[in-house]
Amino acid sequence: MARNFMKLEFPSLSRNESFARVSVAAFVSQLDPDMEELTEIKTVVSEAVTNAIIHGYEGKEGIVTVTCSLEGNRLELIVEDQGVGISDIDQARQPLFTSKPELERSGMGFTIMENFMDEIEITSELNRGTRVRLVKSIKSAHALGH
Amino acid sequence: MARNFMKLEFPSLSRNESFARVSVAAFVSQLDPDMEELTEIKTVVSEAVTNAIIHGYEGKEGIVTVTCSLEGNRLELIVEDQGVGISDIDQARQPLFTSKPELERSGMGFTIMENFMDEIEITSELNRGTRVRLVKSIKSAHALGH
Amino acid sequence: IGEIQRFLRDDSTVKISRSLKETARQIRRVRDELSKNMGRQPHINEVAEAMGMEPAEVVFAQEALRQPASIHETVFE
Ligand SMILES: Nc1ncnc2c1ncn2[C@@H]1O[C@H](COP(=O)(O)OP(=O)(O)O)[C@@H](O)[C@H]1O
Ligand SMILES: Nc1ncnc2c1ncn2[C@@H]1O[C@H](COP(=O)(O)OP(=O)(O)O)[C@@H](O)[C@H]1O
Ligand SMILES: [Mg+2]
Ligand SMILES: [Mg+2]
Numbered sequence: 001m002a003r004n005f006m007k008l009e010f011p012s013l014s015r016n017e018s019f020a021r022v023s024v025a026a027f028v029s030q031l032d033p034d035m036e037e038l039t040e041i042k043t044v045v046s047e048a049v050t051n052a053i054i055h056g057y058e059g060k061e062g063i064v065t066v067t068c069s070l071e072g073n074r075l076e077l078i079v080e081d082q083g084v085g086i087s088d089i090d091q092a093r094q095p096l097f098t099s100k101p102e103l104e105r106s107g108m109g110f111t112i113m114e115n116f117m118d119e120i121e122i123t124s125e126l127n128r129g130t131r132v133r134l135v136k137s138i139k140s141a142h143a144l145g146h
Numbered sequence: 147m148a149r150n151f152m153k154l155e156f157p158s159l160s161r162n163e164s165f166a167r168v169s170v171a172a173f174v175s176q177l178d179p180d181m182e183e184l185t186e187i188k189t190v191v192s193e194a195v196t197n198a199i200i201h202g203y204e205g206k207e208g209i210v211t212v213t214c215s216l217e218g219n220r221l222e223l224i225v226e227d228q229g230v231g232i233s234d235i236d237q238a239r240q241p242l243f244t245s246k247p248e249l250e251r252s253g254m255g256f257t258i259m260e261n262f263m264d265e266i267e268i269t270s271e272l273n274r275g276t277r278v279r280l281v282k283s284i285k286s287a288h289a290l291g292h
Numbered sequence: 293i294g295e296i297q298r299f300l301r302d303d304s305t306v307k308i309s310r311s312l313k314e315t316a317r318q319i320r321r322v323r324d325e326l327s328k329n330m331g332r333q334p335h336i337n338e339v340a341e342a343m344g345m346e347p348a349e350v351v352f353a354q355e356a357l358r359q360p361a362s363i364h365e366t367v368f369e
Contacts, residue, residue: 002159004156004157004159004161004162005156005157006154006155006162006165007154007155007156008152008154009152009153013148015176016150016152016173018172018355018358019169019172019175019176021355022168022169022351022352023154023168023169025351026164026165026168026169026172026347026348026352027162027165029165029336029337029347029348029351030161030165030347032336032337032347033336034333034334034335035327035333035335035336035339038336038351164346164348164349165348168348168349168351168352171352172355181311
C-alpha cells in the first residue's frame, strides 16, 4: 500500500465527534482492518477528539485538527488542539485521573488510547495546546500489495 | 442549528473518493436530511472529487481540498484542486462534454452537480487550479436548534 | 408495537437515521455470522463484500446505531 494521508479540521463542537470517527474509520478502511481493530480506532478517535473539545477548549470555540497517515500497514493518528494545554502529563495519563469529575468523565481516555494503540506520545504546552500522536500497526491488513 | 464547518485535505488518489464522500455524508447527517438528499450530496461529492483527481491532476499527485459549511439548513460545499485548470468553463459545463472520452467519462459530472444542488459556481485558472462551489438547502432538515 | 410506532413516526420521507439503522443492524448480523463461520473477526472488506457495499459506506451505516436519533427510538426499541 502506497503512502496516503488525510487532514481534517473542524470546530470544537461535540456533535463533530461522530463525523470525525466516521472519517478516520472510512479512511483507515483502505488497510482492510478487522472489525475489532476498526472499533478500537473509532473509540480512540472519540476519546482524543472529545478531550480536545471538552478539556482543550473547555466549551469555548477552537479548531480541532485530526491527521491520519498510512504507510504500509502502519497508521499514525494525530489529534491537536490550541487549547489550555496539560500542566502535568504524567498525572493526566494515570488511569481514573480526571480534572472534570463534575462532567462524569471516567478518567480512562488516555488509558484506552494506550491500550488500543501501539504507541502514544502526548505533547502539550500551557495555553498553547495539546498534540496526541498515536500509532498502530494494522495486524490483519493484507500483508503486501495493492 | 448553529454554524458548523469542516475542512478535509487528501492526496489525489482515486481510493480517497469513497472516504471523502462518506466524510461529507457523515458531516451533513447532523442536518438529518432524507435518504434522497443524502444520496444526491454523496453523488455530487463523488463527481467533484473525481474531477479534481482525474482532470485537475491528471493522475499526478496533488492535494484535493473539500470544505463543507452548514448554516441553518443550508449546505455549502467547496471542492478545490491546484491542477491544470479549465480553459473553457462554458464548454466544460455542457452535458456530455468530456475532454477524456478515452477514460469512458460520461461528460455528465457538472450536469449532475447542477441538478442535485441549488447553486453551482465554477472558478478556474489555467495551471492554477479549479474551485467548484455548490450550495443546497436541505429541505427536510430539522429547522433550527436542538 | 415497534412497527406501529415506526409507522406513526413516519412522514413521507425516509429519514436517514432510521433507514441507516436497518442497514446497520444487517451489518451487525452479517458480521456475527461471518465471525462464527470463520472463527475469527471478519475484515471490513469481507463484511462490505457480503453486504454488497463499499467499506467506507459500511463504516458510515454502522455509526447510525451508535447514538439514538431521538428519545423515541431509545424508548421503543
Ligand atoms: N486535549 C486536552 N487538553 C487539555 N487537557 C487535557 C486534554 N486531554 C486530556 N486532558 C487532561 O487529561 C485528563 C485525563 O484525560 P482522560 O484520560 O481522557 O480522562 P477524562 O477525559 O475522562 O478526564 C483530563 O481530565 C484533562 O485534565
Ligand atoms: N477539476 C477539474 N480540473 C480540470 N478540468 C476539469 C475539472 N473538472 C472538470 N473538468 C473538465 O470539465 C469536463 C467536464 O466534466 P464532467 O462534466 O465532470 O465530465 P467528465 O468528468 O465525465 O469528463 C471534463 O472532461 C474536464 O475537461
Ligand atoms: Mg477523556
Ligand atoms: Mg466528471
